[in-house]
Every structure is written in structure tokens, then in C-alpha cells.
Amino acid sequence: MERILTIIDKEWAEVFKNRIVLFTVGFMPLMFTLMPLAILFFSRNSDMSGDVADLPPSFRAACGEMSAGACMQVFLVNQFLLLFMMMPLIIPVAIAAYSIVGEKTTRSLEPLLATPITTIELLTAKSLAAAIPAILATWICFAVFVIAAPIVGAAPPVVASLFNPMWSLAVFVAGPLMAIMAVNFAVIVSSRVTDPRTAEQTSAVIIVPLLGLVFGQLAGVIVLNAQLMLVVISLLVLADVGLIYLGARLFQREAILTKWK
């Protein structure tokens, strides 16, 4: 445990001196919180009965008794919160890519592997160092959003929708699972490439399934609800188990020193 904490401390001391990582970790949460708040603010009084007709019928049905304006806002917020879930994917990818490929290029992994740390401890430490900031950023931004939404004029049903089980599941369960998935994916990619930017960009394909959900909802093919979120969570658990297994297999002393490029 002591060794895991030592590595996490080292990772944070080092990786947050990197401007690109700082930008990703600082700017993304800001953007993903302020943008939906701004949209809520500008859409607070407008009569949107016309636009509501444009909403996917499945979504309109899900709105039930809500006013047209509120239904529109809920729809917008839903879309934005999906984008919001990019945070637990992108932040860990940025940190892990720089932390692992960075160590590869400076060849600092070998002295590290020569210490009596187990590779599981090292992988755990690196994963936590990448996942914790992402999870914290997601939770803090969500909290800010929940507090600020009524202030900028979100309709009461919109605020209430933030407290529904689907969003709690998304933010508090799917978020951490996504962060873990992203970290392990980045570890696997990082073992294959020699440039942190390439690692980051390649690993970013991990957001594709999420974008699938965003466009699926826009197109009216799916409606995100608690049931669907449970399905997503189950898939994430499977993906995590698989990726952790693959990541741990790659993260062996011999493989790191002789097979990684």
C-alpha cells in the first residue's frame, strides 16, 4: 500500500507538470460544465413547443406530462450529460498515456521495475493515479451542475431529472467503471507506441461507444433510461474485466523491458 501511494504521489507530481495533461484535466471539466449551464440559461424562457415536435417521438413519449419547454430542456441536458461522461474517458487516457509512454521514453521504468514493487502494485498505482482525478472531476462537475442548474433558470422538472436513478447510476457507477476501462485501454495502447500524443489520440477511440449513445439518442433510436444504463454498466464491467486482464498481462517486467517498443 505504501508503495502504491508512493507511485501515485510521484505520478501526480510529474504528470501535472505537463501542460497538455493540465489542459485536458483543467479545461475539459470547465467546458463540459459551463456549456450545458449556458444552454439552460439561454433556453429558460423561450417557448419551444415548435421545436419539441422535432424531438424524437420516443423521447417525447418519455417526457409524459412535462411542458414542451421543460421536455426540450430535459432532452438538451440529457445530451449534454452524455458528453459530460466523456470526462471519465478522456482524462484518464491523457494521464495514463503521458505517464506510461513518458516513462518509456525516459527509460525510467527499468530502475522502477528493479525495486521490490510488484507489477500489480505498479499497474494499480498508475491506474489509480489516472482514474482518481477523472472520477473526482466528474463528480465535482456534476455537483456544480446540479447546484447551478436552478440558478441559471432550469425548470423544476429539469432539475428533478438530474436526480433520477439514471444519472446517479451514470455518474457514480458508470463513471468510475469508464475511467478504469479507459486507463487499461491506454496502458495497452501505450505499450505499443513511442509517442505520448499518439498514445493519447489512439486511446481516444475509447469514446466511440459513448458517441454512439449520443447520436443514437439524437436520432431517436434509443432513449437513455435507468434500464439502459444498467445494461451499459453490465457491459462496462465486462469490458473492465477483459481490459484489466489484458493490461496486467502486458504489464510484466519481462514484457515491458523486452517486448514493448
Next chain:
Amino acid sequence: MIHVESLTKKFGALTAVDSLTLDVAEGEVFGFLGPNGAGKTTTVRMLTCLIAPTDGRATIGGLTVGRDDHAIRARVGILTETPGMYDRLSAEKNLTIFAKLYGVKDVAGQVDKYLRMLGLWERRGDEAGSFSKGMRQKLAIARALLHEPKILFLDEPTSGLDPEAAKLVRDFIAELKSEGRTIFLCTHNLDEADRLCGRIGIFRTRLLTVDTPANLRRRLYGRKVVFHMKRLDPAWAEAARALPFVKEAQAVDSRLIVGLDEPEEQNPILVRRLVELGAEVQFVGELRHSLEDIYLNFIRQETGNGE
């Protein structure tokens, strides 16, 4: 302290280390001498439990490689071929991280001790990335010593350093030797091996020979004595050759180089004979072959046989 038996490492079809057998005693500085690509780093990696041998066995301080890996890592110190510092972190922070990973009790105390010992104390707060090559190497040596290992593996500690930095590092290794640590020193610097090592193994995929530097010289060339004269008459070489105990005699400029089995007994006789012939002898000394000759000879033989 280090016991190696038929240790072999293959990378696919390539055999990097072929059936290496050797023993290093406690407190010994063992020079592992070989050209680039000889398999020195691969050997060190196997002995420090970073990669697994394909075949053979090794024990380090009584612990078995492949079985007690964790304990071996905790007990040995290693200077890797590239220092691999965390460039954005201070020298002190770099050492603190490793002291903690090695489970050192008095982290701050040990870090202070080695920062001072290696002359890095003044710059302890500076980022390691701002250090010169020599300072990085010293920092890497400090890092290898934090947990006071009795057994040290040094992989080319002076390669790429300027002469002054290399000398500092060498002097420091001599100091470590005097503390009684067992040191496995990989190098392709002959002078370094000659000065620091009790025994030298000449290695290129296979171990070609192991001996003390002095014995290596003797084995290959026998013993030779040089007579410096004011003036040399070629006839004197003839006369020397005529003596029954002289194996060979050669005139080179104003020097006479003579091959003898027991110079201690035979030099006085030879000197007397030369003086009788009118030679004015200025100095008499033993001819020391450079280790380089010996080394190149072994490597050449190996290449000749192998290809």
C-alpha cells in the same frame, strides 16, 4: 555471493547469453568485460530478476533467481544502463521515491547521506532534467545505494561521461569496494576493469575466460623484461638469445625486450652479461601489456573460431 550456472537467455532465435557459469565472492569487484551487444545488460537483467533466464540457474546472496525474485530485488542495488531519472522532479524527490519503494526506514536520512556523499547536496532541489550527464549518473548511483545493498550491479557506469566525471565515478566505485560490497561491474572500458576489478571475465555471448588482470597478461604473453640502454648494439640481442634461460630477445629502438620465466633470478645474470659487452643500462623494468591487447586477442580468437 553471486553464483551462476549455465545461465542462458534466448530472444527467439538469437542467443544473447550462452551457458554462463561463474562465481563472484563476497567483497569482490568482478569485471564483466565485453563489446557492445555481448549480452552484458541481458545478464544483469537476469541476475536482478528483471527478465527470466531461458535456462540455467543463479543464486544471489543465497537467494534463487526465479524463486526469490522479490527478496533479491529488495537486496541488490542496480545502476541501469540508462539512468532513467524523473526529469521534472528534483534530485531529492527522485531519491525519496526510490527510498520509499525500497522500504528504507530512515528515508530522509539516507537521501541526505547519499546526496552529500555524491556531491549533489547543493543542487538537491533542482530538477533532475537540468543535470549534466555526470550528475545524472551520480544521482543514479545514489539511487542504487539508498537501501545499502551488499551486492551491486553496475552496468557501464562511466560510459558516455567526460573524463573528469568518469574519474569521479570510478573513485566512488573504489570507495564502495573498500566498504566491502560485492560489485558486478559491466564495462567495455579496459582501463576501468584493470584498475577496479579483482577478476575480469571476458565475455561475448559466452564467457571466454576469467582471471585476475595480472594473470590474464601473463597467460597470454609470458613475462617480459625491458632493458633501456643509452645505445643498443643489435649484437647484444644475439648474445642475450644465446643464454639458455632466455626464451626470446628483441631489439626495439634503444630497448631490449627479453622473454623470461623467472626475471627475479635471471635479470641480474642478464644485466651482468650486457655490461660485460659494454652496454650502459639505464632502467630495467617489467613490460606490462595493456589489457586491450589481451582483450582484443580473445575477442579476435572468438570471432575467428565462430565465423
